[in-house]
Amino acid sequence: MNARMPASLGLVACLMLAGTSAAVAQSNNGTPHQICHRVRVQDRPKDSHQIAGTLVGAAAGGLLGNQFGGGKGKVLTTAGGAVAGGYAGKKVQEAHQSNHATYHYEERCYEQQR
Template sequence: MKTRMSASLALVACLMVTGIGTAAAQDHDRSSDHPHRVCHRVRVQDKPKDKHQIAGTLVGAAAGGLVGNQFGGGKGKVLTTAGGVLAGGYAGKKVQENHQENHATYHYEERCHDVQ
């Protein structure tokens, strides 16, 4: 009888130490009803300072206007200058856009969500 009681006490002690038992199972069931928070570090691309590529557009337009002004005469000179401004502005915008995509900067954020 003493051996059986000692074995029972040893089993109860073992269950208490390992956290296995009815109380632990009930606590586990209760905690699964409540969501818990999971967080991750995420790499996020920074937005460019000049998101509309205004600097590239202006520089391209000025350069295009200078080149266009070298051609034609009279009304033709006005048209080639205007065409140069438009084409240069578009090209400058695209050059800056490409540069911003290829030289992006990043930072890290912690993002969290609840999980059932």
């Protein structure tokens, strides 16, 4: 059995393949170029560990805890107040820093094929 393809189909197939390879060759021949964008970046807070808020909260909590109890109970309420106040002070400063953040702009670039 001799199966022959009509000449017109062979021509169409050759043209399709030629067009595909030409498109691939053009996309691979592109030279890289640089694309840059200005990006808004949040500044890191000066006291990123909230040390000031922790210390102020611990002092206030210790003073408040010292007002309660007697003897060993007074020591425990003072210590407990200092720990709780320190934690609360840290969280208050953390919330303040996130609500009053400062920003700057940076230029970020990357290479892309044409």
